[in-house]
């Protein structure tokens with residue numbers, strides 16, 4: 001999947017509790033400068049109507065519902081999500097090969113197919129937390145393993161930390177998408193994120209898209225923060 005130079009690489013996470021707050025926030029944003037991510041909190045509150053409202057305003061939407069269930073259920077959810085006309089959807093890679101293949105097959109034949117990616121290891125986790133879940137190969141090993149499984153299952157890319165992006169670029173190529181949350185401009189608070197990286201380092205390391213929430217959504221002047229990040233990335237977008 002080739003990334004166009006003109007393509008907005010920043011995806012703003014709209015983690016807001018309701019449609020009014022989200023729509024008033026996006027008023028100051030330009031669809032040419034960013035895409036938008038709608039996750040559980042906002043989708044549970046505002047649903048498909050909000051997705052349509054954002055798309056009508058010209059934004060491409062990443063519907064981040066991280067499906068993780070039996071193959072038949074996930075396939076149905078992906079089909080329904082695709083019908084909303086969104087740009088990108090995701091599943092959990094740990095749902096396994098059959099689940100991911102069912103998700104991909106469900107999208108075949110859709111007129112406008114969304115990109116389908118899989119979450120590897122959440123950026124809020126570190127080696128110790130993974131170990132406590134019974135996974136002893138560490139974050140790097142697990143992310144590499146699940147990213148490989150994702151590519152073999154025919155998906156378009158993964159959600160991972162930018163810390164894992166260099167090795168995934170080397171092993172899986174530049175066209176396999178690496179969508180990286182846990183992005184923190186220098187000086188901003190990590191919050192609940194453990195594996196954080198600055199925007200410029202993430203792009204240098206091979207991230208194809210950056211997911212950024214609180215550093216922009218909680219800023220006094222969100223557009224200024226977005227513009228500063230674009231400035232930081234100038235010249236890196238090859």
Ligand SMILES: O=C(O)c1cc(=O)[nH]c(=O)n1[C@@H]1O[C@H](COP(=O)(O)O)[C@@H](O)[C@H]1O
Nearest residue numbers: 013064121122123159181182211212213214
């Ligand atoms: O799938 C995601 O988008 C995701 C995966 C992951 O491993 N870590 C992660 O933080 N996210 C999402 O990325 C966003 C990060 O937001 P901030 O931490 O506020 O920048 C949130 O909406 C998370 O749900």
